[in-house]
Every structure is written in structure tokens, then in C-alpha cells.
Amino acid sequence: xxxxxxFASLTGLTFLVADPALAGLPTPGPLLAAGAPALAVxxxxxxxxxxxxxx
Amino acid sequence: MTVRAAQRSLAVTRAQLFYGLFLIATxxxxxxxxxxxxxxxxxxxxxxxxxxxxxxxWAALAAGLKILGEDDGTAPLRRGDVAIALVLLLAAxxxxxxxSAVALTAASxxxxxxxxxxxxxxxxxxxxxxxxGAILWGRLLLAGLSRPLLDxxxxxxxxxxxxxxxxxxxxxxxxxxxxxxxxxxxSMQGMSLAIVFWATVNQLFRVGFGWKALSYxxxxxxxxxxxxxxxxxAMLRWPEHQAEIHHGWGMHVAMWTTLAAVVAICLFGARRExxxxx
Numbered sequence: 001x002x003x004x005x006x007f008a009s010l011t012g013l014t015f016l017v018a019d020p021a022l023a024g025l026p027t028p029g030p031l032l033a034a035g036a037p038a039l040a041v042x043x044x045x046x047x048x049x050x051x052x053x054x055x
Numbered sequence: 056m057t058v059r060a061a062q063r064s065l066a067v068t069r070a071q072l073f074y075g076l077f078l079i080a081t082x083x084x085x086x087x088x089x090x091x092x093x094x095x096x097x098x099x100x101x102x103x104x105x106x107x108x109x110x111x112x113w114a115a116l117a118a119g120l121k122i123l124g125e126d127d128g129t130a131p132l133r134r135g136d137v138a139i140a141l142v143l144l145l146a147a148x149x150x151x152x153x154x155s156a157v158a159l160t161a162a163s164x165x166x167x168x169x170x171x172x173x174x175x176x177x178x179x180x181x182x183x184x185x186x187x188g189a190i191l192w193g194r195l196l197l198a199g200l201s202r203p204l205l206d207x208x209x210x211x212x213x214x215x216x217x218x219x220x221x222x223x224x225x226x227x228x229x230x231x232x233x234x235x236x237x238x239x240x241x242s243m244q245g246m247s248l249a250i251v252f253w254a255t256v257n258q259l260f261r262v263g264f265g266w267k268a269l270s271y272x273x274x275x276x277x278x279x280x281x282x283x284x285x286x287x288x289a290m291l292r293w294p295e296h297q298a299e300i301h302h303g304w305g306m307h308v309a310m311w312t313t314l315a316a317v318v319a320i321c322l323f324g325a326r327r328e329x330x331x332x333x
Contacts (some may be wrong), residue, residue, distance in 0.1 A: 028186075035105055035108075036102075038110035038314060039114065041110075045318075049329055052330060
């Protein structure tokens with residue numbers, strides 16, 4: 001129980017520090033966002049890899 | 056309530072519990088970022104842009120859940136699992152966007168440390184831990200250490216072009232133009248996603264961890280930095296095209312080149328496991 005409350009306190013402290021620090025920072029990786037087309041390429045690539053592995 | 060009683064009342068396996076927890080926490084971690092994207096671009100454009108969240112992160116989420124789906128369901132719940140679940144669900148209810156990302160970090164660390172080596176739970180936990188690096192810790196690091204991190208980018212650009220720089224400000228050779236490396240242009244952004252993709256590929260195809268695997272991660276990081284530095288250098292070299300390079304076609308060229316390089320390097324590193332027979 002003591003470990004859990006210590007963990008909860010640490011988590012709460014991180015929230016307080018993280019929230020204002022992140023304000024105004026861009027979403028992760030504008031250089032690698034690439035949108036829906038990139039996700040379609042990933043899905044097609046994975047499908048091809050699976051097909052190849054199954055022979 | 057004992058662990059066994061909790062397991063009976065929950066009627067879930069360890070992998071099933073973490074499947075739900077990882078899914079809830081990751082989607083919640085994305086919500087704060089997605090809301091900003093919808094506000095700025097509207098629903099349709101935001102959806103096409105995957106709500107401002109990299110395709111790598113969506114792919115990592117899908118891969119992590121797929122890995123967890125491979126679990127045979129024999130691992131029983133552990134003593135701390137229920138406590139972790141409660142903290143994560145509590146964090147999901149808080150109206151603070153990074154709360155779920157912090158809880159996801161705790162849950163994935165816990166799962167990675169307590170699951171059997173090579174088990175689907177440990178492999179999935181590593182993928183979700185890498186996701187938190189991109190959606191929270193990398194950004195927090197950039198917020199806290201923006202000055203030295205942006206200065207490093209400026210050093211690379213200035214060194215490549217052989218020009219002067221001061222802090223994160225770089226001047227062109229004739230001193231007529233200058234650019235300032237802002238947090239949005241930092242290589243750190245792309246690097247955290249390169250790590251997510253590398254971790255995802257390696258865990259999905261069960262690539263063993265070692266110096267060789269690590270060297271492909273470093274190569275992917277180096278490619279990310281190199282392309283970003285070239286993009287910033289191009290803005291300084293051709294100031295008349297600065298806007299196009301910064302947020303027009305130049306950005307798209309850099310984005311797709313980086314993505315192609317990271318994917319190629321990571322897949323090459325995992326070629327035996329990914330393309331070989333099972």
C-alpha cells in the first residue's frame with residue numbers, strides 16, 4: 001500500500017511537471033508523421049511480408 | 056482481495072488485462088495530440104493526417120496489440136497487476152493529457168520487468184514503452200533541454216555548410232540570411248519515432264537484442280538527423296525557397312525520405328527474421 005501511494009505521488013508529480021512543459025510543443029515527429037498514405041504503405045508492406053513468410 | 060480472487064472475479068489472463076490497459080492508455084495518450092490537430096485542421100483533414108499522430112505510432116499500437124494476441128494465456132495475474140490497472144484507469148479519467156502516457160510508462164515498465172523473457176507480454180511492453188518515448192518523454196526532454204538539443208542541430212547544420220552559428224541561430228555564408236532552429240524542427244522529434252519503429256520491427260519479428268541490433272537503431276537515428284540537417288541546410292542555402300522547404304514540398308520530401316530510410320534500415324536489420332521462413 002505504501003509502495004502504491006509512493007507510486008501515485010510520483011505519477012501525480014510527473015503530471016504536474018509534464019503538462020505545462022509540453023504546452024506549445026509540436027505533436028510527435030512532424031518529420032515522420034506522413035499521414036494516412038504512410039499507414040497504408042505500412043499495412044501493404046506487412047501483408048506482403050506475411051505472404052512471403054507463408055510461402 | 057487476494058490476487059487469485061481478483062483473477063477469478065476479473066476472469067482475464069495477464070495478457071488480456073494488459074491488452075486492454077495498453078489500448079486504453081495509448082489511445083488516451085493520443086487524444087491530447089489529436090484534439091489539437093482537429094482544432095487546427097478540422098475533422099476531415101485531421102483524419103487524413105492521422106490526427107497529427109505519426110503513422111509509425113499507429114503501426115506500433117497495432118503491432119503491440121498483435122504481439123499480445125500471440126500470448127497463450129497461461130501466465131496468471133501477478134500481485135501488482137491489479138494496482139497497476141487501477142492507477143492506469145484513474146489516470147485515464149484525469150483531464151490531463153500526459154496522465155495516460157505516464158501511466159502507460161509505468162504499466163509497460165512493470166509488464167516488461169515481470170513478464171518472462173521473450174514472452175509476447177514482454178515484447179509488447181517494450182513496444183508500448185517506446186511509444187511513450189515519442190508521445191511524452193522525448194517531448195519532455197526537448198522541453199527541458201531544448202537549448203543544448205537545438206544547439207546540437209545548429210552545430211551539425213553549420214558544420215555541414217561551413218558557416219557560422221551562435222546557439223541555435225545559423226547564418227548563411229554571406230551573413231545575409233539566418234535561420235533559428237525551433238523545437239518543431241529538432242531532430243529529436245524524428246529520432247524518438249525512429250526508435251519506436253526499430254523497437255516495433257524488432258519485437259514483431261523477434262529479433263534478439265545485441266550490438267548488431269543496436270547498430271541498426273543507431274543507423275536509423277543517424278539517417279533521421281542527417282536528413283533533417285540537410286533540410287535545414289537547404290533552407291539556409293536557398294533562402295528564396297525557404298517557405299517551400301520549411302512547410303511545403305520540401306517538408307514532404309524530407310518526411311518521406313526519412314520514413315523510407317528508417318523503414319529500410321530497420322527492416323534490413325531484421326531481414327532474416329522478417330523475410331526468412333518461419
